[in-house]
Amino acid sequence: MATFKKSDMKHDHYSWTAVSGDDPKVTGKPDSTLFSRKEGYEVLYMINKVLDHQNVTSIQSGQKVEDLIKDKLPSDTRSQENVFNWLNDNF
Numbered sequence: 001m002a003t004f005k006k007s008d009m010k011h012d013h014y015s016w017t018a019v020s021g022d023d024p025k026v027t028g029k030p031d032s033t034l035f036s037r038k039e040g041y042e043v044l045y046m047i048n049k050v051l052d053h054q055n056v057t058s059i060q061s062g063q064k065v066e067d068l069i070k071d072k073l074p075s076d077t078r079s080q081e082n083v084f085n086w087l088n089d090n091f
Contacts, residue, residue, distance in 0.1 A: 004062035014040030030080035
C-alpha cells in the first residue's frame, strides 16, 4: 500500500471532515460512491489507490495525481470507480 500522507499534499483547500475508519468512501475498492474532490480524506484515499495501481511510491507521483484531480478531472466524472479509471488512464 502506498503511503502518501496528508503532509505530502501540495494543496490546502480541502475539507477534513472526520470519517470513521471503515467509511466506504475511504476504504475498500473504488465503487459507484460519489467522489468529492474537495474532501481531503477522499482525495488522499484516491491518490493512494492510484499509486498502488501504478506501482509507484514517490511523493512527486502522488502530487501529480493530486494535480490531476484538482486541475484536469472532468466535472462529469463523479463516481469513485470512474475517477479511479480516469486517473489511471491519464497518469
